[in-house]
Amino acid sequence: MSAKLIFSDIDGTLITSQGVVSSTTIEAIRKQIIAGNLFIPVSARFPKGIMNVVDKITNFCPMIAYNGALVLDEMGRPLNSQFFEASLALKLIEEIEALDTNDLAWNVYSGYNWFSSLNKKPLIAKEEETIGVKSLPVSTEQIKELKGVHKMLIIGKPTLIDKIIPSLESKFPSLVFVKSAPHLLEVVLKGVNKGNAVKIILDSFAMDKGNAWAFGDNYNDESMFDSVGHPVLMGNAPKDLKESLSIPITLDNDHDGIAAVLNKIPN
Template sequence: MSAKLIFSDIDGTLINDDLQVMPKTRDAIRQQIIKGNIFIPASARLPKGIMTAVGQILGVCPMIAYNGALALDETGRALITRFFDAKKAAEICRYVDKQQNGSAWNIYSGYVWYCAQEKSSLIKHEEEIVNVKATPAKIDQIEKLQGVHKALIMGKPQELDRMQKELTEKFPDLSFVRSSKTLLEVVLKGVSKASAVKILAQEYKVPLENCIAFGDNYNDEEMLEEVGQPFLMGNAPDELKEKFGAGHVTLDNNHDGIAQVLAKIE
């Protein structure tokens, strides 16, 4: 097996349940970089949140943020930046507030993460995970942003199921994808980790069949389909494991699943 570009989701994939990159995985990735291969995190996180995790391995790297709405090279130059209209983002925020079901909205524009002025426990928990502080804002302020890379709705699984259906009908030009049972990601339709992977492969002049990707959830599915060497973590949903087959499933994120695969790369 060989690879030139190594793409990896972060939460549930690169890091364990304690939010750490395990030493064996860290060393396996560093060895691949020494060999000349390029490691590219691909996450729903904002750039600062990506480096909270990846900074445990190396200081700088290319990255795919916001599920593909933003991609940067190792110098910080934007390779992809796809916004949706801030007025639509504000509408989503007002919709979430009207539900009064404990859900929380988040808006990401550039390097800034915005949330409601009164931070819910869901927001505070996310801040602890990504080690980044959200900026409290009024919805009227959200409406005046130049554009929005991503919105994120946090809430109970059943409530998100219902809201996902309603919002998909209300905003046909946006994509609503679950990154976990309690997280609903919102980006411009056509934006995905897969589309970003394709652009970065072209940027680095590497055929997609020579790219490897790791993921653990539904927002990774298209990315895994795009590359020649896809691998699901052992903690991925059974439905995805069945789709990709046992030969494309590695150990879970708490047992160095990435390192197990990278050990086979020549």
Template structure:
């Protein structure tokens, strides 16, 4: 069996803990591309952040960004673009600041990542991970944006859990999904990696049963369930692993889990 479309999360999946694509994983993906298949990163990252990671493998590629709110083909043409209102984004930013718990808000619109003017260690850490600098701005300016692809709240796990519950009750038109214990992603209701994968596969004329997907966390779960050949990384949360068959769990991101799985489907 040879996959036609290979979807992959980035953080905790494609890259190791040193933020690198290992040579073995890089070569395994390139081998699939040489065989005529298409590699498509599917990430919560912004497009520039996806490019810094996947650029270690190839320079031109389609992508799914912002957990599915934006998808681009290899020419940069938008296949999906789903915004929520800037007014709501600004309200959420104010809510985060009012908590006074050290959490940080982030807003993503198009190719731009906005963060608060006040310095935050959370934001600095994310900038170092994705190798992209955020644009400092005010909440007043956030409210003036034409639309928002994604919001992101960074904070301590207990605070993230509490804010997720409170915000989910107040904003029923939005989805609040954790991509890690310290990261809470915000997108328009119905936006997900799964919905994006379904649209992109249709755009390329490939049946989902012929697609592979790799992921390591809760925001990848539905994407994995959508494809014919899902692979959960060995570093995924234990309760998530229980939801998948052993044959659908590969090695962790530090031990070439993607490469191992790709070898198994040759």
């Protein structure tokens, strides 16, 4: 029987609402690894933020970071890297700061680095606590010196995030704006998504999508579901996503939804 590839989103999927991977889920994934199958984390997070979670399970796996803008093999070598110009990131920063509100905060990710504004807002501090990594406060002049930007993240009140999306999409047509949580707006180059990144991993292993499973809970996981033969939506996903997607729904992330599916997969 062919090996299986198991792709999993992290926040709202692999980890519980308390920010940890349950022992039941860890055991279920490790059983799959022992059986010769491969576990691949897929996240909007940057690499260090991913490994802070995944190292509880394994230290040896490919990964998809930045919603697919950076794809690494099991040795940490890039299989794909897509970024936009720092000058474009600066224009987006100016747009956010022009709103003159404490209810929005920008973040810039380049390579293995996470940058935030010098006047770090409480919104960023909360994200740092969630990820378990500190961002590096910088000036916009320092952003200008970056060779490229893999992702930006706008953190804000959900109602405000929803309000600004249409305007940002109109002003920045070369970028994609997609929510990974009600208060998190991910920004990547158009064409970047988890689904394309999953295809890159499948091709690198010469694997068919029929041997691939994917777990996710939010809008930025939709393209990933289309790229595997066995998509699974978490029980804690938004109601409209549950209604619009015709795929299996498992238990929520606080009740070992991943383990409930993996433990039924024949080895």
